[in-house]
Amino acid sequence: DAKTTQPPSMDCAEGRAANLPCNHSTISGNEYVYWYRQIHSQGPQYIIHGLKNNETNEMASLIITEDRKSSTLILPHATLRDTAVYYCIVRASGANSKLTFGKGITLSVRP
């Protein structure tokens, strides 16, 4: 699976949009981009995933560049409860494909 690169940390003000970047320059055509988050001491939580097109759900939006070498997770109105470690993961298609976690990016939402 392709590796991902994320900044170690970032912060944003409560109520503002949080834009979390991720580079995956070696991504293959059959690899999906997934985002998970882990709030302190809890199990990771699935947020969103995509292959080529931009995706939106009730939690966030995922913007994937046309060349698919990078993506951005957008939390449109960050709250204090969004403070967490966010993992960008590239995962191949297929039943046996595995989810490999890196160190993620720590998002701190300030009041």
Next chain:
Amino acid sequence: NAGVTQTPKFQVLKTGQSMTLQCAQDMNHEYMSWYRQDPGMGLRLIHYSVGAGITDQGEVPNGYNVSRSTTEDFPLRLLSAAPSQTSVYFCASSLLGSDYGYTFGSGTRLTVV
């Protein structure tokens, strides 16, 4: 719908003791897996299963055994606990295929003294 249930939540073992970490899901997910997370690190895959009777090794399988006799349960066994196995253990499940997200349990905090 309980999701993924892990028991116990906390456990202290002495070196050399054995124990089983339990994981159960009620979503009829074919795929189940175990991860460990050490301080300041991401999750590392220990073992996984794509269905009853089928298991395979992940990144860090040494010291751990698994079996999958039912779709619902995927226990993780430590045969002879070592201090290096002190960690937080997470179980996850999903439907098969890459178009589905994983559902994680709340974790088991294990300390081996």
